[in-house]
Amino acid sequence: DVKVTQSSRYLVKRTGEKVFLECVQDMDHENMFWYRQDPGLGLRLIYFSYDVKMKEKGDIPEGYSVSREKKERFSLILESASTNQTSMYLCASSLVGTETQYFGPGTRLLVL
C-alpha cells in the first residue's frame, strides 16, 4: 500500500514564525504535491515537484516555498507565517506516467 506521512497532525504557530511542514512517501513516486484545503474553497495547489531539486508553482504559491532534496521527501516552508495561512495542508504523491495521487493525513495549522 502507498503510504504518505506528514510530520505533524496539528501545529500552532505565531505570526512571523518560519514553519516547516514535512511529507514523506514510501512508494518511490517521482511526483509530489502540496495543497491547502479551506471551507468553501476546496483543495488548491500550492507547489509541486516532478523530481529531486525540481519545483513548480501551483495556483497559490505566494508566501510559500518548497524543498525537495531527496526523492521521498517534500517540504513546505512558510517563510513568515500569517493568520491567513491557517488551514489544512495536504501532501500527495503519484507515480510518473499516472495521475492518481495518494494523499497524506494532513496537517492542521493554526497561526495566531
Place this chain on the structure above:
Amino acid sequence: EDQVTQSPEALRLQEGESSSLNCSYTVSGLRGLFWYRQDPGKGPEFLFTLYSAGEEKEKERLKATLTKKESFLHITAPKPEDSATYLCALTSGSARQLTFGSGTQLTVLP
C-alpha cells in the same frame, strides 16, 4: 480554464436509500477523472480513476461512471459508514496536477 462542479453540496440519505452524486466538468482534453472519499480531519482516500466516456468502475456499494460532460458516483444501499465528503477531480492536457470540485457531503442516517 478547467472547471469541475459537484452537486448537490450536501445529501442526506436513509440507510439503504440509493442515490447518485454528480460531477460535471468543462475541460480541453480530459486525461483522467478521479473520485476520492474524505473523512473529517483526514486526507482524501483514492476511490476510482476513469479515463474515457462509457467507462465504469465498481467498489463495494459504489459505482463510478463517465460521460463526455459529467461523471456520476452511484451509491447503492448505503450504510452509515459511507458518510463522508466525496471529491471529484480531473487532469487535462499535459498538466499532471489535479483540479478539484468542492465536494458533496454525504450523510447516511441509520
